[in-house]
Amino acid sequence: MMRIESDTIGSLPIYEGAYYGIHSYRAKENFAFTDQKVDLTMIKQVARIKAAAALANQQSGTLSKEKAQIIVTAAEEIIMGKWDDEFIVDTFQGGAGTSTNMNVNEVIANRGLELMGHKKGEYQYLHPLDDVNQSQSTNDVYPSAGKLALLI
Numbered sequence: 044m045m046r047i048e049s050d051t052i053g054s055l056p057i058y059e060g061a062y063y064g065i066h067s068y069r070a071k072e073n074f075a076f077t078d079q080k081v082d083l084t085m086i087k088q089v090a091r092i093k094a095a096a097a098l099a100n101q102q103s104g105t106l107s108k109e110k111a112q113i114i115v116t117a118a119e120e121i122i123m124g125k126w127d128d129e130f131i132v133d134t135f136q137g138g139a140g141t142s143t144n145m146n147v148n149e150v151i152a153n154r155g156l157e158l159m160g161h162k163k164g165e166y167q168y169l170h171p172l173d174d175v176n177q178s179q180s181t182n183d184v185y186p187s188a189g190k191l192a193l194l195i
Contacts, residue, residue, distance in 0.1 A: 070142035140185030
């Protein structure tokens with residue numbers, strides 16, 4: 044079965060069981076340079092940043108406690124390696140890590156939706172950009188995650 048996801052470019056069918064979304068799928072198709080995926084150490088550090096940002100956003104009053112806790116739970120599952128197969132972006136992606144950042148945002152959002160009792164892709168309840176990526180820029184997240192990965 045497939046679900047339909049949309050972005051500013053259009054709509055695409057995404058495998059219903061996938062935790063990644065349309066941005067990750069487009070990146071996989073557009074930047075298929077190698078079969079080498081982004082190192083999971085990097086993915087886990089991006090997830091750590093997402094969890095910390097969710098707690099900071101909750102504390103500042105811009106994100107509900109429920110959404111913050113869901114984001115933290117999903118991020119912790121990523122850190123534990125539960126969703127490793129959902130990170131599909133090529134390590135030689137274009138840009139400065141935007142595709143990796145979105146891949147993590149989408150996995151957290153879709154796992155969070157599942158934890159909330161919603162279907163994957165029902166982003167009106169937990170959005171990869173508006174909620175998971177709130178108050179963040181790829182230009183900050185990606186290099187910070189890289190520095191954390193070097194410490195591990």
